[in-house]
Amino acid sequence: MLRVISEHFLYREGIMKIKNIYNRELEFLKDAIKNGKNPYHTFAFTTIKNRYPESRTVVLRGFKLNPLTIFFNADCRSSKILELKANKYCSALFYNQERRVQLRFKCEALLHYQNNISAKVWSNTALQSRKCYMGPYNPSEALDEWHPNIPLEYLKTDPEREHSEQGYANFVHIELKIIELDVLELHHDGHIRFITKNGKDLHYIAP
Numbered sequence: 001m002l003r004v005i006s007e008h009f010l011y012r013e014g015i016m017k018i019k020n021i022y023n024r025e026l027e028f029l030k031d032a033i034k035n036g037k038n039p040y041h042t043f044a045f046t047t048i049k050n051r052y053p054e055s056r057t058v059v060l061r062g063f064k065l066n067p068l069t070i071f072f073n074a075d076c077r078s079s080k081i082l083e084l085k086a087n088k089y090c091s092a093l094f095y096n097q098e099r100r101v102q103l104r105f106k107c108e109a110l111l112h113y114q115n116n117i118s119a120k121v122w123s124n125t126a127l128q129s130r131k132c133y134m135g136p137y138n139p140s141e142a143l144d145e146w147h148p149n150i151p152l153e154y155l156k157t158d159p160e161r162e163h164s165e166q167g168y169a170n171f172v173h174i175e176l177k178i179i180e181l182d183v184l185e186l187h188h189d190g191h192i193r194f195i196t197k198n199g200k201d202l203h204y205i206a207p
């Protein structure tokens, strides 16, 4: 009887522990949207290009709970967007080196292009960021010589607001619906790893 009680107690303790880790990591993600010093401000985003995975760094621009969703922005002409149009399943990977925590999200992407959602995000996008969407070339296009793919007059300045509106034609806001989250926290005396699909049921898995 005593053994059954103590096993149940340990199980409850374990679940509480990973719930606390889960909630703490959500707070770090929320902070990372505006805080460039938070390592979760950028993440590795992976799509499938034909049959091969392709990863790149992107900036976290938004985060929502219930259901868990994360957001970033891109040029609609870029390879990653063409890849998402062919296969909406993708992965987002975050790592905080100081706290030694990794978050790996399995995601389904939804593209917001020229709709109410992309318009709202664009209206809050700084002029300095808007010029990245004003490039004369398609991202990844071969160049005969160096070009930064922003209008050359804005190399050292930001565009006028009115001219910056041109960038909206290339702007896409990407919503990543989370299918599963895999959390790994490294410890010298035993790593902790768990997965969740909905944020409510958390399950330990072997590190």
Ligand SMILES: Cc1cc2nc3c(=O)[nH]c(=O)nc-3n(C[C@H](O)[C@H](O)[C@H](O)COP(=O)(O)O)c2cc1C
Binding pocket: 042, 054, 055, 056, 057, 058, 059, 060, 072, 073, 074, 075, 078, 079, 080, 081, 139, 140
């Ligand atoms: C720190 C950092 C942040 C970046 N943020 C973004 C971003 O938010 N969105 C984006 O499309 N590309 C971003 N990039 C550029 C991408 O990593 C990538 O080089 C580019 O988008 C082309 O990717 P693709 O050809 O796979 O589409 C960032 C690069 C770095 C180094």
